[in-house]
Amino acid sequence: MSLPNIADQIVRAALVEDQTFGELLPQLMQATQTASPAELNAALPRLAEGIAEAPPNLGGWLAVVTGACVEQGADPAPAGAAVVDRIVDVAAAAMAFADAWEQSAGGRPLPSMQDEQPSQQIFDTVSTALGDSAVTAMMSWFALPQFAMAGCTVLQMAPSVRAGIEDRDFHAFAAGKAAQHLGQMDHYQALLRVLDGERLLVLDRASRHGWTVTIGGIGDNFQLHMLLAGALIGRPGGLTGDRPAPEIIAAFLDADAPPGPPVVSSPWNLVDAHGEWIWNEGVPADVPVVNGTRVVVIDPPSYERTFPAGRRFPLMPATLRVEGMHLPEDLDAWWPHIKPATR
Incomplete structure (x- = not known):
């Protein structure tokens, strides 16, 4: 039958x-x-x-x-x-x-x-x-x-x-x-609470550069952290630092984590537009909306954060696309809305 x-x-x-x-x-x-x-x-x-x-x-x-x-x-x-x-x-x-x-x-x-x-x-x-x-x-x-x-x-x-x-x-x-x-x-x-097709404005406080990224299928901010590192470090006009290995990035996108799994380190501290920490245990939906957009601000790490590679929800593929880069002069209207980190 x-x-x-x-x-x-x-x-x-x-x-x-x-x-x-x-x-x-x-x-x-x-x-x-x-x-x-x-x-x-x-x-x-x-x-x-x-x-x-x-x-x-x-x-x-x-x-x-x-x-x-x-x-x-x-x-x-x-x-x-x-x-x-x-x-x-x-x-x-x-x-x-x-x-x-x-x-x-x-x-x-x-x-x-x-x-x-x-x-x-x-x-x-x-x-x-x-x-x-x-x-x-x-x-x-x-x-x-x-x-x-x-x-x-x-x-x-x-x-x-x-x-x-x-x-x-x-x-x-x-x-x-x-x-x-x-x-x-x-x-x-x-x-x-997973966001799909959601645009974020990512700002680097040190260089005053910014990027618009679109995310989908991200289960927690550990994942957001590492996918931002994979997308922004080493790209033209991007950030300096050690880009995660391709197999690590893949483990946060849509692949199985390498055996172990390996322990990875977050390169930054992420805060919102109000200066409050974006906790890795939270989700992108926790990031407050300012002027219709969720804003993520990159600061230097205040301490080393380590966590296992892999996704909270292994069956859920994730996406993070860089839609465009913004020069400091493009962001003059944004910075007055961005508070210093509270910690």
Whole structure:
């Protein structure tokens, strides 16, 4: 049986909660491993319907399969968008379950999402507080790890899905609440903050030169730091210093880190237009906007920062393009808005 046919059958079973779902799931997973790209792409729209409409405990497994298809090169839309949209509802229902449990369980710890299963006893504990929504809330609690895993895969590998998220702050708020109970939702929330096609103005305080760069798929400021070094050191009109080796730059772009991985050193201190440090543990979205543009200022390093080569999100390729260089006289209107470093 072809992958699209299996996908159609399992979605039919999921929508009516038929027991054949459990029999078809291994077949679906096996079929995705040998399917052609055309078959993967043909199956995903049907899986998207199941993700959107099936009960969360079944939709979560369809989401996991969707993530596997995307990893194998399938077009992530529209199934990827269905995963991201459903996570909001599943996370909200899971948090309702957590609240009801804390009200009604007499101090007993919350059930483990990974190590326990829905049960009559768990349902009875929350049913009074949740009423008719108790089943959905309980199933969402146990399905959240599957949705989180699939969501992290989709957001890493699908810039189009990231770009299509409406009301990203609402998605991030839901993910942030769920991250209190499931660590992977912290990664999911961070992925929601990834910037794509974002222009930054990079200013070198010492030379008064500047550059406009466009970034995408950068998971943290460690990565931003090293990609700026790769782009600006040694280029005509660029900065002096030791440019990272090509294999190191590649590890921060789209390649696997060399074995080890090697420890790299940041060549600068980065601050924002207000003089506040841009912490490596943060993300480019933390950099404040000034006059419609995020501004990064390069200062000499105040101490040596070292960290392992590689990306926080290994499945997410990054880009950093230098769009243009600005001479000191081009930046006269900018420097009055730039404060000295606060440290």
